[in-house]
Amino acid sequence: MDEAGSSASGGGFRPGVDSLDEPPNSRIFLVISKYTPESVLRERFSPFGDIQDIWVVRDKHTKESKGIAFVKFARSSQACRAMEEMHGQCLGPNDTKPIKVFIAQSRSSGSHRDVEDEELTRIFVMIPKSYTEEDLREKFKVYGDIEYCSIIKNKVTGESKGLGYVRYLKPSQAAQAIENCDRSFRAILAEPKNKASESSEQDYYSNMRQEALGHEPRVNMFPFEQQSEFSSFDKNDSRGQEAISKRLSVVSRVPFTEEQLFSIFDIVPGLEYCEVQRDPYSNYGHGVVQYFNVASAIYAKYKLHGFQYPPGNRIGVSFIDDGSNATEKMATQMVAAQLASMVWNNPSQQQFMQFGGSSGSQLPQIQTDVVLPSCKKKAPAETPVKERLFIVFNPHPLPLDVLEDIFCRFGNLIEVYLVSGKNVGYAKYADRISANDAIATLHGKILNGVRLKVMLADSPREESNKRQRTY
Numbered sequence: 001m002d003e004a005g006s007s008a009s010g011g012g013f014r015p016g017v018d019s020l021d022e023p024p025n026s027r028i029f030l031v032i033s034k035y036t037p038e039s040v041l042r043e044r045f046s047p048f049g050d051i052q053d054i055w056v057v058r059d060k061h062t063k064e065s066k067g068i069a070f071v072k073f074a075r076s077s078q079a080c081r082a083m084e085e086m087h088g089q090c091l092g093p094n095d096t097k098p099i100k101v102f103i104a105q106s107r108s109s110g111s112h113r114d115v116e117d118e119e120l121t122r123i124f125v126m127i128p129k130s131y132t133e134e135d136l137r138e139k140f141k142v143y144g145d146i147e148y149c150s151i152i153k154n155k156v157t158g159e160s161k162g163l164g165y166v167r168y169l170k171p172s173q174a175a176q177a178i179e180n181c182d183r184s185f186r187a188i189l190a191e192p193k194n195k196a197s198e199s200s201e202q203d204y205y206s207n208m209r210q211e212a213l214g215h216e217p218r219v220n221m222f223p224f225e226q227q228s229e230f231s232s233f234d235k236n237d238s239r240g241q242e243a244i245s246k247r248l249s250v251v252s253r254v255p256f257t258e259e260q261l262f263s264i265f266d267i268v269p270g271l272e273y274c275e276v277q278r279d280p281y282s283n284y285g286h287g288v289v290q291y292f293n294v295a296s297a298i299y300a301k302y303k304l305h306g307f308q309y310p311p312g313n314r315i316g317v318s319f320i321d322d323g324s325n326a327t328e329k330m331a332t333q334m335v336a337a338q339l340a341s342m343v344w345n346n347p348s349q350q351q352f353m354q355f356g357g358s359s360g361s362q363l364p365q366i367q368t369d370v371v372l373p374s375c376k377k378k379a380p381a382e383t384p385v386k387e388r389l390f391i392v393f394n395p396h397p398l399p400l401d402v403l404e405d406i407f408c409r410f411g412n413l414i415e416v417y418l419v420s421g422k423n424v425g426y427a428k429y430a431d432r433i434s435a436n437d438a439i440a441t442l443h444g445k446i447l448n449g450v451r452l453k454v455m456l457a458d459s460p461r462e463e464s465n466k467r468q469r470t471y
Contacts (some may be wrong), residue, residue, distance in 0.1 A: 024189070025076045025120065025175065028083055030069040031100035032091065038069075040091055045071050048085070049078025070104055077175035079103060080120065084172055103171070120171035123178055124190035124277055126288075126320075127151070129160045140166045143180065144173025161290065162247075162320075163275065165190055188277045188286070191258065246272075246297045247320040252285035254313045261287045262449035263395060264309060266367075270296035288320065366402060368447040376411040378404075379430040383414050387435035389427040390457035393450050397423055402448065410434045410441070426457060 030041070038054050045051060053072040056065050073079040080103065087101040103120060127136060136149045145168060152163040168174045178187045250261065258276045265271055270292045277286040291297040297319070305317040366372070391403075398406075403416045403425065412431035419425060429435040435456075443454040 023076050025103045025171075026074065026079045027070055027072045027104040028079050029102045029104040030071065032067055032069055033095060033097060033099075034065045034067045036065070036069075036091055036095075041069060041071060044086065044091055045082055048073070048082040050074035075175070075179060077172050077179055080170070080172035080175045084170055119189065121147070121169070121174050122165055122167040122190040123174050123187050124275070125164050125166060125181075125185040125187045127160075127162055127164050127185065129162045131160065131164070133164075136164050136166060139185075140177055140181065143168070143177035145169040161273070163288070186277070191276055244294060244298060245319050246291050246294050248289040248291075248297055248301060249318050249320050250285075250287040250289055251316045251318075252309070252313060254310065255285040256287070256309075258287075259446060259449050259451065260309070260395070261289065262367075264304065264307070264315075265289045265300055266449050268296050268300040268303070271367075285315075366405065366447060367449075368445065370441060370445045370447065372406065372441070373409045375405065375409055376413075378408050379412050379414045381414065383412075383430040385414060385428045385430065386412075387429045387432045388457040389429070389435055389438060390455050391425045391427060392453035393423045393425070394453070395423075396450060397425060398448060398450050403427075406442070406447065407438055410438045427454075 028045075032041070036056075038056055041054055041056075042051060050073060051071060052074055053070075055070045055072075057068040057070075058065055071079075071082070073082065083101045083103055086099065088098045090096065090098055125136075125140075131151065133149045133151055136151065137146055140146060140149070147167045147169055148165075149167075150165045152161045152165075153159060154161060166174075166177065168177070174189065178189070181187050248265075250265075256276065258274060261274050261276055262271070265274060268291070271289070272292045273288075273290040275288045277288065289297075289300070291300065301317050301319065304315065306314050307317075308314050389407075397403075397418050400416070400418065403418075404413070407413050407416050407427045410429075412429050412434040414428040414430055416427040417425060427435075427438065429438070439454050439456070442452050445452055
């Protein structure tokens with residue numbers, strides 16, 4: 001058996017590199033004895049399902065087993081059940097050391113997952129808005145023991161958004177639900193609750209590097225125009241046959257994060273909610289975007305369907321029917337199309353476009369889970385600089401008015417400015433405590449879909465010896 005792995009005996013299907021994670025979580029990672037042969041692995045794990053491949057990792061030079069193996073199943077539920085039942089077991093009567101079994105990490109995941117990993121037990125579903133939590137539980141309890149059900153509701157009206165979560169006690173139960181429930185639920189594994197939490201500095205730079213280098217242009221890999229779901233949106237078309245709503249479905253050949261999805265659709269005013277979904281049947285990127293009003297959604301659909309992100313990959317945007325009034329749909333669409341044409345053809349007028357809002361000056365809208373202090377007055381421009389902060393933005397800088405609103409909340413802000421052509425900026429403070437508070441609160445956090453890295457810059461004494469910046 002060579003380094004590349006062993007082929008499945010008996011003429012079984014051997015998955016290629018691109019299908020190792022198809023479907024997701026269908027491969028298990030084993031820590032075993034160096035003397036355990038492949039035949040024993042096949043014998044002990046075949047009762048759990050259709051084994052597509054077994055790979056015992058071996059030393060390149062000695063060809064000896066490293067005590068690590070992978071088993072690829074045809075279904076996610078099979079792999080999960082194998083993990084649940086075989087973790088901590090001994091493979092044979094002569095083996096005294098229990099084996100370890102985990103769901104193998106995918107290329108987009110950072111670690112192997114165990115039985116108690118919430119990422120394997122919580123599913124995200126699309127449901128009728130009339131559903132209660134009891135209705136949701138009744139539909140999905142057939143697949144296993146449910147720990148809890150929850151329905152996502154509008155914070156203002158308390159109405160259901162037609163989205164919900166179901167968490168099972170075991171990963172195999174969640175996998176069974178995804179594999180066997182009605183496809184209208186579009187069940188997928190939910191993103192972990194701490195997905196947007198603060199990461200370490202090393203993870204932050206790793207993510208920046210992956211986003212900068214990892215997205216290779218993919219031409220003609222996902223021909224949207226050949227699929228009815230991604231048919232072109234013509235503003236002169238009669239859309240009477242298409243259900244228009246505040247909710248949009250987003251599909252991409254390249255997976256995307258919630259931050260990237262937010263950044264793309266937040267260019268249209270009125271973004272209320274976005275959620276990245278994981279499809280167990282493909283590696284495509286899937287998401288749901290919801291706006292506060294129909295006009296914003298139409299505008300986003302018109303401008304962003306076919307948008308290339310990253311370059312070479314076109315995203316598909318389509319409406320999700322929410323049963324709104326057809327007359328209102330057509331009237332709103334006509335207004336939205338006219339505004340879209342006017343505003344996007346004349347970028348200088350974009351600042352005047354506000355869907356569903358009043359005209360006139362407004363405070364910048366900040367969307368974040370960070371608890372920010374209330375706004376404070378800026379320090380006079382001639383105040384001596386006591387501390388200067390260096391700010392890194394990912395994936396793009398925030399507008400100056402938003403930056404000023406954020407950094408002035410810690411008091412004693414003199415100035416905040418951006419470096420032209422770069423994703424960095426500076427904030428000057430008249431007090432070191434205020435600057436330190438800004439670092440403690442904002443470093444690593446996500447505001448309006450942009451992750452900030454906030455750190456101390458050059459000292460004011462060093463700054464005073466430099467040529468005055470003109471940007």
